[in-house]
Amino acid sequence: MTDAVAPRAEDFAPGRPVVFRNATAVITVDSAGVLENADVLIIDDTIAGVGHNLEVPAGTLEIDAKGGIVMPGMIDTHRHMWQTALRGYGGDWALSQYFVFYYLTWGHVFRAEDIAAGNQLSALESVDDGVTTTVDWSHALRTPEYADAAVEALKSIPGRYVLAYGNYLGAPWEWMNEPGFQQWVKNFTTDDMFGLQVAFDVNSGPDFHEKGAFEAARELGLRVTTHAGVWGVNGDPNIDLMYEHGFMDDTVTYVHASSLGPDSYHKIAATGGTISIATESEQSAGQGYPSAWVAKKYGITASLSMDTSVWWSADFFSAMRSTLSSFRSRDHLEAHNKGETVNVNRMKAEDAVWQATMGGAHTIGMADKLGSITVGKKADIVLLKNDESPVMTPILNPYAHVVYQAGTADVHTVVVNGKVVKYQGQRIGMPLKPVADRVAASVEYVRGQLGEDAWKEWMNPALPEDEPIANPYKYLGEEDGHKH
Structure with missing residues (x-):
């Protein structure tokens, strides 16, 4: 990526200040906008300076950002990380096949160690791709022991995470009120990193029945993330x-929100809810048309997500682009449709x-700490720079270049909480x-539990044959025996 000599391990000693020097563009995502030929200074876990020709403490690690773009770390607000093991x-x-495979047929075969394996791979991929914060929509946590395995795996990779505890094989109004779950939550220590x-x-x-789940969430002081507006699964009656019952507020995230009516979007906007858009998922699996358009129309704060690697990757450039x-x-x-252009x-x-x-920072309730390159915020930063990549030159419009x-x-350099990873x-x-x-x-x-026949059948679902459309036209020239 560059001709510079890679620094030694001791160059990344914890607590050593870091400065990105002379970035072609610093996308601050705050009121400062884009700064050209600028620096970003990190001291400990915090952004300490943004500007030009910054003075830095003695011993600061200097990273040459010329020819690159410095931007905030990206935030994925909805990812079933455990499913990455079946990438x-x-x-x-189709979406129905996903539901039948996991929810109705094979969900029970996944062990705690399978959840951990997928989580660890997903966490590694996220950090590698410049996604510094990931919401693990972990809906296969059948017991607190499963949750322990999920947490252990995430903590083994130096990223920032939010565990969204779920159990798709149980009723939420039941498992959320079980003493084992409630005690696990009360014993769990949360901080800015987790x-x-x-x-x-x-x-x-x-x-x-979900009323009991919402009540438990409020009693435990937990934010709620819920799939909503999924075609044929949950729609306007569920929002109503x-x-x-008074459970719509700014602590609720609506994942997809693709198949709802105007009243539902108005209710989400009025109560301060956020939408997690998973465009590649919505386009392919069919939850509905991706909701960025309605989010803007109704004034709803939106973030992006990649859903699951059983279909898609963790590539956030793809998320932005799509x-x-x-x-x-x-x-x-x-x-x-209106005859206009x-x-x-x-x-x-x-x-x-x-x-x-x-958008991701707002969605997880950390807009005061993450999401922009602003002095005083946590230092989650990504440098995009590749001296051998034709697509990285010239950089004229930094926002469009990123997308x-x-x-x-x-992705040249990734910093999480001030640590170069x-x-x-x-x-x-x-x-x-x-x-x-x-x-x-x-x-x-898992393959052994399914058996080879089922493994192959599920990976290669039979497709119906399309009925051919009768064509009223003939190939030109067929009448006289010639094809023109």
């Missing part, structure tokens, strides 16, 4: 129940970068092999 396995699934939420969906119908493109596509469709794009690349950073030009191969494209003290071996053992076990 790509369900790449041809947060805790609860993850469950509202699907029970007019009886609204939440609203009528979200911006889906918004513009919807704008074109809306205009064309879009002359100005209402969503800019800057908006996608905001959603990937500050439409840069990629994971251009990746430099010159190389992770520091995080080899892949031990993690890969752990995942391989998990895959071998």
Whole structure:
């Protein structure tokens, strides 16, 4: 990525100040906007300076950022990290096949160690890709022991995490009120590096059994993240129940929120809720049209997420790109349906970068600490720089460059809470092999539980044959025996 000599291990000693020097662009994601040829200084775990020709303490590690873009660490607000162990396995699934595989057929075979294996690989991938904070939507925690395994795996990788505790094989109004779960929560210590939420969906119908889950969440002081607006699964009636019972507020995140009506979006906006947009998921799995368009229309704060690697990767450049493109596509469709043309794009690349950073910080309730390069905030920072990448030159429009030009191969340096965890494209003290071996053992076990026939059938679902459309036209020239 650069001709510079990689520093020695002692160069990354804990507590040593770090400065990014002369970045072609510093995207602050705050009122300062973009600074050209600027520096960013980190002291301990905090951003201590942003500007030009900064004076730094003696012994500061200087990172040459010329030719690169410095931006805040990205924040993924909804990722089933444990499913990364089956990376790509369900790449041809419809959403119903995902539900049947995990919820109804094979969910019971996954052990605590399988959850841990997937989590560790996902955490490593996130940090490697410049995602410094990840919400682990961990909906396979059947017991507190499963949760312990999930936490252990995440803490083995130096990132920032939020465990969203869930159990898709149980009823949330039951498991959230079990003494074992409640005691686990009370014993769990949260801090800026590791947060805790609860993850469950509202699907029970007019009886609204989930009322007991919301009450438990409030009693325990936990934020709630819930899949909502998923076509054919949960929609406006579920939002109505939440609203009528007083459980919609600014501590609730609505994942997808793709298939809702105007009243539901108004209720989310009025109560301060946030939406986690997973565009690649919504486009492929069919929860509904990606919700960036309605989030802007109704004034709802939105963040981005990658959902699950049983389908997709943790590539947040793809998340930004697909979200911006889906918004513009919807704008074109809306205009064309009225016989009009879009002359100005209402969503800019800057908006996608905001959603990937500050939007995520708002969603997890840490907007005062994360999401922008602002003096006093936590030092979660990414340098995009690759001296051998044609797409990294020239850098003219930094926001558009991040969204439409840069990629994971251009993640040069990653800093989490002031600690350099990746430099010159190389992770520091995080080899892949031990993690890969752990995942391989998990895959071998799960594959054995399914058996070879089921393993192959689920990975390659049978497809229905499409009925051919009758074409009223013939190939030109067929009448006279010639093809023109």
